[in-house]
Each structure stands twice: as C-alpha cells, then as structure tokens.
Amino acid sequence: MSAPTIETLCERLRAFVTERDWDQFHAPKSLAMSVTIEAAELAEHFQWLPTGAPEELVPGQTVKIGEEMADVLLYLIRLADKLDIDLPAAADRKLDLNAIKYPVAKSRGRSTKYTEL
Amino acid sequence: MSAPTIETLCERLRAFVTERDWDQFHAPKSLAMSVTIEAAELAEHFQWLPTGAPEELVPGQTVKIGEEMADVLLYLIRLADKLDIDLPAAADRKLDLNAIKYPVAKSRGRSTKYTEL
Amino acid sequence: MSAPTIETLCERLRAFVTERDWDQFHAPKSLAMSVTIEAAELAEHFQWLPTGAPEELVPGQTVKIGEEMADVLLYLIRLADKLDIDLPAAADRKLDLNAIKYPVAKSRGRSTKYTEL
Amino acid sequence: MSAPTIETLCERLRAFVTERDWDQFHAPKSLAMSVTIEAAELAEHFQWLPTGAPEELVPGQTVKIGEEMADVLLYLIRLADKLDIDLPAAADRKLDLNAIKYPVAKSRGRSTKYTEL
Numbered sequence: 001m002s003a004p005t006i007e008t009l010c011e012r013l014r015a016f017v018t019e020r021d022w023d024q025f026h027a028p029k030s031l032a033m034s035v036t037i038e039a040a041e042l043a044e045h046f047q048w049l050p051t052g053a054p055e056e057l058v059p060g061q062t063v064k065i066g067e068e069m070a071d072v073l074l075y076l077i078r079l080a081d082k083l084d085i086d087l088p089a090a091a092d093r094k095l096d097l098n099a100i101k102y103p104v105a106k107s108r109g110r111s112t113k114y115t116e117l
Numbered sequence: 118m119s120a121p122t123i124e125t126l127c128e129r130l131r132a133f134v135t136e137r138d139w140d141q142f143h144a145p146k147s148l149a150m151s152v153t154i155e156a157a158e159l160a161e162h163f164q165w166l167p168t169g170a171p172e173e174l175v176p177g178q179t180v181k182i183g184e185e186m187a188d189v190l191l192y193l194i195r196l197a198d199k200l201d202i203d204l205p206a207a208a209d210r211k212l213d214l215n216a217i218k219y220p221v222a223k224s225r226g227r228s229t230k231y232t233e234l
Numbered sequence: 235m236s237a238p239t240i241e242t243l244c245e246r247l248r249a250f251v252t253e254r255d256w257d258q259f260h261a262p263k264s265l266a267m268s269v270t271i272e273a274a275e276l277a278e279h280f281q282w283l284p285t286g287a288p289e290e291l292v293p294g295q296t297v298k299i300g301e302e303m304a305d306v307l308l309y310l311i312r313l314a315d316k317l318d319i320d321l322p323a324a325a326d327r328k329l330d331l332n333a334i335k336y337p338v339a340k341s342r343g344r345s346t347k348y349t350e351l
Numbered sequence: 352m353s354a355p356t357i358e359t360l361c362e363r364l365r366a367f368v369t370e371r372d373w374d375q376f377h378a379p380k381s382l383a384m385s386v387t388i389e390a391a392e393l394a395e396h397f398q399w400l401p402t403g404a405p406e407e408l409v410p411g412q413t414v415k416i417g418e419e420m421a422d423v424l425l426y427l428i429r430l431a432d433k434l435d436i437d438l439p440a441a442a443d444r445k446l447d448l449n450a451i452k453y454p455v456a457k458s459r460g461r462s463t464k465y466t467e468l
Contacts, residue, residue, distance in 0.1 A: 003205040005122055012212050020219065021226040025282050028169030029384075032160045033281055035189065036387050039156040040274030043149045047267055048259050048462035051401075052145030054200060066202045069193055070211035072152065073204060076186055076193075083171060085183045087190060088120040094187035095129050102137060109138040111399035142399050146267075150398055153270050157391030164384055165345035165376050168284075228282035237439040239356055246446050254453060255460040262403030266394045269423060273390040277383045286379030288434060300436045303427055304445035306386060307438060310420055310427075317405060319417045321424060322354040328421035329363050336371060343372040 006088050010077050017078070031079040038075055042068035123205050127194050134195070148196040155192055159185035240322050244311050251312070265313040272309055276302035357439050361428050368429070382430040389426055393419035 004012070017023050045065050046052040054062070080087040101114040110117075121129070134140050162182050163169040171179070197204040218231040227234075238246070251257050279299050280286040288296070314321040335348040344351075355363070368374050396416050397403040405413070431438040452465040461468075 003122075003124070003203065004209045005120075005205070007120070009205070009208050009212070012209075016212060016216065019221050020224050022224075022228070024226075025228045028171075029163040029166055029380075030168075030282060032156075032163045032169065033277055033380075033384055033387075036153065036156040036160050036384075036391075037274045037278050037281060039149075039153040039189070040271045040387075043153050043267055044271050046146040046149045047271060048264060049146055051147075052149065054145075062200055062202060065200060066197075066204075066207035067211055067214070069197060069202060069204060070208040072156070072189065072193055073208050074211065076189055080183075080186060083179055083182060085179060085186060086120065087183075087186060088122070088126070090183035091126050091187040091190050092121045092129075094184055094191065095126070095133060097184070099133065104136050107137050107139075109141075111139070111142045146263075147399060150263075150267055150270075150394055153267075153274075154391045154395050154398060157270075157388045160384055161388050164388060165381060237356075237358070237437065238443045239354075239439070241354070243439070243442050243446070246443075250446060250450065253455050254458050256458075256462070258460075259462045262405075263397040263400055264402075266390075266397045266403065270387065270390040270394050273383075273387040273423070277387050280380040280383045283380055285381075286383065288379075296434055296436060299434060300431075300438075300441035301445055301448070303431060303436060303438060304442040306390070306423065306427055307442050308445065310423055314417075314420060317413055317416060319413060319420060320354065321417075321420060322356070322360070324417035325360050325421040325424050326355045326363075328418055328425065329360070329367065331418070333367065338370050341371050341373075343375075345373070345376045 006077060009074065010081050013074060013078050014081065026078065026082060028079060028082050031075055031082060034075040035072060035079065038068060038071035042072060044068075123194060126191065127198050130191060130195050131198065143195065143199060145196060145199050148192055148199060151192040152189060152196065155185060155188035159189060161185075240311060243308065244315050247308060247312050248315065260312065260316060262313060262316050265309055265316060268309040269306060269313065272302060272305035276306060278302075357428060360425065361432050364425060364429050365432065377429065377433060379430060379433050382426055382433060385426040386423060386430065389419060389422035393423060395419075 017026065042065065045057075045061065045068065049056045057065075077087060079085075080090075102117070106117045107114075134143065159182065162174075162178065162185065166173045174182075194204060196202075197207075219234070223234045224231075251260065276299065279291075279295065279302065283290045291299075311321060313319075314324075336351070340351045341348075368377065393416065396408075396412065396419065400407045408416075428438060430436075431441075453468070457468045458465075
C-alpha cells in the first residue's frame with residue numbers, strides 16, 4: 001500500500017472530526033496550542049537522554065515516538081485546513097527562503113542563527 | 118506544479134543539510150527540541166486572540182503562520198528521517214488508533230480525553 | 235506557616251536531587267527542555283476551553299493546575315541554580331525592562347508586541 | 352537590596368497590568384499559552400548545544416537566559432494570580448508529592464518516570 005499524502009490525511013481527519021461533531025472545538029488558537037502540547041509529548045521521550053540517538057532508545061520506543069510525531073502532524077494538518085493554508089506548498093517555499101537566509105558559504109558547519117551570520 | 122510530498126520534502130531537506138554540513142548538529146534530542154520551539158513560534162500568532170479565526174488575523178498574517186507551520190513540519194520530517202520513522206504511515210496508523218480510542222458513540226460532541234470517557 | 239521563598243524551594247530541591255543522585259541528569263539543556271514539557275502539561279488544562287476562566291474549570295481542577303504550575307516553577311528554579319542565575323532578581327529587572335519596552339502612553343489597552351508599537 | 356518574593360513580584364505585575372489596562376487580554380488560556388511560548392524562547396538558547404553547561408555559553412548569554420526565565424516566571428505568577436492559586440505553597444506541596452512518587456530507595460541514580468518505577 002502506498003503512503004498517504006498530506007491531502008489524504010487531511011481528508012481522513014475531516015471525516016473523523018465530522019463524525020464526532022468536533023469541529024466546534026477546533027478554534028485555530030486551540031489547534032495551535034494542541035501542536036505545542038503534542039510537540040512537548042514528543043520531546044518527553046528525549047528529556048533525560050544525552051542525544052536521543054537510536055542506540056539510546058529502549059526497544060519499542062521508536063513506535064511510541066512515531067505516534068507522538070503523528071499527533072503533531074495531524075494537528076498541524078488540521079490547523080492548515082481551518083486556515084486554508086496549503087501546508088506542503090508552504091514547506092516547499094520555506095525551504096527556498098531558508099536557502100536564502102542561510103547561504104552555503106556563510107553557514108557551512110555553523111549552527112549560528114541567520115540574524116547573527 | 119503539483120504539491121511536494123513528505124518524501125520530496127525529506128529529500129530536499131537532506132540535500133540542504135548536507136550542503137551546509139549541518140548533520141553534526143542534528144541529534145534527535147535537538148531536533149525534538151526544535152519542533153517545540155517552532156510550535157511555540159506558531160502559537161505566538163494566536164497568543165492574545167480570542168479564537169484565532171481568520172477574521173481576527175491581520176492581512177498577510179496567514180502567510181507568516183504558514184511559514185511557522187512549515188518550520189514545525191520540516192523539523193518533524195528531519196527527525197523522522199534521523200530515526201528511520203515513516204511519518205505518513207505513522208500518521209495513518211495514529212488515525213486508526215484514535216478511531217478506537219474515541220468511538221463515535223462515546224465521544225460525539227464532547228472534548229473529553231479518552232482516558233476519562 | 236509562612237510561604238516558602240524561591241531560595242527555600244531551591245534548597246529543598248538541591249537536597250531532593252542530592253538524595254537521589256539526580257544531579258548527573260540535570261544538564262541545563264535537559265532542564266530547559268523540562269520547563270517546556272511541564273509548561274505544555276499546564277497548557278493541556280486549557281486546550282479545549284474558550285478562555286480558561288475559573289467558571290469553565292471542573293471542581294478540583296485548580297489543584298491539578300497548581301501542581302503543573304509547581305512543576306514549571308521547580309524546573310525553573312533548578313535551572314537557575316545550575317547556571318548561577320538569581321531568578322527573583324532577574325524577574326525584578328525584567329519588569330523594569332518591560333516598563334521601558336511598553337510605555338504606558340503607547341501600550342495602554344493594546345496587546346501589540348513592543349517591536350511593532 | 353533584598354530579593355523580591357513571589358508576592359512582591361505579583362504585586363508589581365498587577366500594577367503594571369492595571370496601568371496598561373491589559374487585564375482584558377489575560378484570559379487564563381492565553382496566559383498558559385504565554386508560559387509555553389516563553390519556555391520555548393528559553394529553550395532556544397540550548398537548541399544546538401550539547402548540554403548547555405556554562406562553558407558552552409557565549410559571554411553575556413546567561414543574562415539573556417535570565418531574562419527568558421524571568422518571562423516564564425512572570426507569566427506563571429500572573430496566571431496563579433488570575434486563578435487564585437498560591438504558587439509558592441503549591442510548589443512546596445509538589446515537592447512533598449514528588450518525595451512520595453520517587454522514594455530514594457527506588458529512584459536513586461535513575462531517571463525513570465515514577466509510573467515505570
């Protein structure tokens with residue numbers, strides 16, 4: 001079976017929300033807050049690890065981490081849908097912007113923020 | 118032009134990172150932290166708004182919000198790549214799990230967490 | 235009994251950590267990450283509420299919210315201790331700075347960020 | 352000059368907010384969101400560092416870190432005030448609870464969550 005696209009996930013989410021009559025709860029502010037909450041649940045897996053490299057994880061932890069990443073992605077897709085934002089196109093454009101903000105010559109091998117390059 | 122898939126974005130990110138020799142900074146712990154940081158920058162747009170509905174936003178703000186959402190998505194894709202997690206498949210599976218955790222009959226019209234349903 | 239000061243809480247935390255030999259886990263990066271994780275657990279209480287005003291909360295929820303707030307505060311105090319930062323003095327100074335960034339005449343009744351005032 | 356207590360900071364914040372007529376913006380949900388936003392700005396200082404130990408920081412960075420910590424603390428104090436929560440007492444009680452959740456014998460030298468001890 002082929003991987004679902006962001007569009008397919010968006011459609012599944014819409015159906016899920018409609019069936020449960022949950023659209024009433026999905027104010028963009030609440031969805032943005034949900035993205036930060038799920039992002040923190042993802043971060044919790046790495047809280048006390050030195051680097052989070054695969055060899056530091058316990059067996060089965062990658063599956064759990066994948067579930068938390070999925071939650072972040074799903075709320076992100078839902079928020080994009082509510083605000084009529086084309087998320088894949090925005091990500092593509094952001095990569096173009098980042099290439100300008102971080103020219104290879106200036107940023108190679110450095111983690112400095114673009115405002116201080 | 119058709120929308121990029123998560124796979125395409127992942128490929129672009131890899132090339133971007135390799136060109137800048139940034140892989141050395143991309144410990145999973147740092148990437149997970151980056152997801153929370155970008156999620157908070159997204160949340161900042163909604164901080165003082167009542168609900169964040171489109172009519173509360175100033176002109177041009179949706180573009181900025183799209184850029185912050187893109188940052189969250191890009192770090193998420195990067196982290197998935199580093200941990201060898203199939204992000205679209207994980208999201209698809211999470212939706213299946215959520216359908217079990219939140220049966221329509223019990224959760225319809227209610228925002229209660231599944232642990233308290 | 236009088237309320238504990240930040241200094242007293244800092245002392246109690248130090249003893250708590252020493253007894254458990256937990257100082258080895260308390261890298262500033264991990265403590266800063268912990269502050270965001272606990273902040274998100276606090277936010278979870280307000281995720282689906284319109285405003286979070288006391289009348290929207292269920293009985294006993296304020297106690298739970300207080301516990302999450304305590305977690306944020308305790309990690310904050312612990313991080314300050316590890317970096318030798320005088321947290322109460324820093325907060326006092328930040329209020330002075332904010333008074334300059336947000337002059338009453340310009341910011342009265344407006345939620346605009348100081349960079350756009 | 353002696354360090355300000357949480358009570359003193361709370362009083363200063365109240366005056367600050369009243370002068371600017373900002374109480375109208377301080378819904379608990381927005382304040383809780385603000386705690387996560389400021390926590391992420393604090394985390395940003397440690398994003399690409401291995402551990403965030405003092406020797407990894409650039410000169411002057413501790414002052415900046417102190418300012419971000421102050422922002423987290425100030426929003427926390429403000430939220431406690433709005434919900435009538437005694438923050439220092441809650442922190443004191445939380446330390447008592449933690450001592451029960453993490454008995455020395457079981458948790459010594461281990462970063463395991465209490466639910467898995």
